[in-house]
Amino acid sequence: MSGARPPDGGTELGGIPKVPTVGWIREDALEAFYEGTERTPEPGPPAQPIFRCPFCISVFSVQRELHDHVYKTHRVERPVMFLGGTEPTGRAVVRVPVGRSAIVVANATAVRIGIDGRDPQRCLPDAVPKKLADTKQGEMKLVLLNESQVNAEPVSTHYTISFRIADxxxxxxxxxxxxxxxxxxxxxxxxxxxxxxxxxxxxxxxxxxxxxxxxxxxxxxxxxxxxxxxxxxxxxxxxxxxxxxxxxxxxxxxxxxxxxxxxxxxxxxxxxxxxxxxxxxxxxxxxxxxxxxxxxxxxxxxxxxxxxxxxxxxxxxxxxxxxxxxxxxx
Ligand SMILES: [Zn+2]
Incomplete structure (x- = not known):
């Protein structure tokens, strides 16, 4: 130990200050990082991709199968109404009485009908022909809903029909x-x-x-x-x-x-x-x-x-x- 001086905080050792430097801290962190990357996970089979159906509990391993399943099982058709054989588009005006048999509703599970700005009433599609045939005057807002998929937003079609029927x-x-x-x-x-x-x-x-x-x-x-x-x-x-x-x-x-x-x-x-x-x-x-x-x-x-x-x-x-x-x- 001759010639060597005991460590003495704050004094020089071989001309280098014994104060920890920023460089030291950095090196430590880097080492820890490299050490982390060296730890390889246990080898095993890669995780299987899973495709879950958003509408039901079905799970598929191939995306194509999920697509086919949704298309076959959960396809929601646009609800539609026909008045005398045509779909009333835009602002339809009804001037002559429409018979119940001329009113057809398809692909709907529920209907909301509001007349002259009043709160819309919910009813079943079967009730639509009578409601329309009985209306002589008024502005009707009619929303057909297809709620056949429980976990999906219902598909809706909106109609605005002016009834101006005079006798x-x-x-x-x-x-x-x-x-x-x-x-x-x-x-x-x-x-x-x-x-x-x-x-x-x-x-x-x-x-x-x-x-x-x-x-x-x-x-x-x-x-x-x-x-x-x-x-x-x-x-x-x-x-x-x-x-x-x-x-x-x-x-x-x-x-x-x-x-x-x-x-x-x-x-x-x-x-x-x-x-x-x-x-x-x-x-x-x-x-x-x-x-x-x-x-x-x-x-x-x-x-x-x-x-x-x-x-x-x-x-x-x-x-x-x-x-x-x-x-x-x-
Ligand atoms: Zn499904």
Missing amino acids: AIDLKRVEEAFAEILVSSSITRDAISRFLVDQRTQGASKEYAVGLGNYCLGVLIKERPASEHLTTPLARYRELYGSALQILADFDRPLARLIAGIIRFAMNDFQEAGSSTGYWELDLARMLLNDPGRTTMPSSDTTAKRRPICPIDHGTARILALAARLSTQS
Whole structure:
């Protein structure tokens, strides 16, 4: 031990300070880390992957099997409703009574129905046809739910349906007001306004009156009588004819059929040219334009007493008169 000095805290040993340095601490930690990596786990078979079904207790070792299982066992179809053979999309308007047999609900386990903003009531899909068939007026929000999978969010389909069903007596009163205000004298904007505020055109039958009113406004805009000082562009008549047609096409009444026929004719739509409007010139012109080679034509009943039913624009009237003249010449 000669020559060696006993360790003495704080004194120099071989020129190196005996104070632990940062470098020492680091080396320690690194060593511990390396030591950890050297400890290899016990060798054994790799863990099997497990695919659990989110809807039931089934477990699969192959993802493809889980996929097939979910597809076969837990597929949830979108619930759907049909009104008279079509699915009511967007904002559907029901103007004529719908029979219960025309209402079909599929893939639904429950239904929520709310009318006019009231709290929705839950019911079974079987109750839907009666509920819809019994509704005459109101805004219905209908949610079909498919809750067939207990552990899954239900699949839902939302419908908003406006019921605006008037009875025949109300519709007849609208037609009386129409004949009195808009047929017996020339159409003016003032007359259309009077028709639309008339007591007979209010309530459930308002929709029908609006259809007739839009048609008359369309005729007025197309005709542009000098007395009316119209600033509305001529092109707007097509828009008004279109909205009138959309409403009137739903009403199974002679006046509605006639005006719908005139509008389709005026807008070059001959899709339903085969159906009779009861207005001989119109039926004839539609058939001629639809099928020029046709040999049988509706015959005119010149002896029948005719009375004005609805206003018509001059352009359409001239074409109808021409068609009638052509058919009597041949
Ligand atoms: Zn499952």
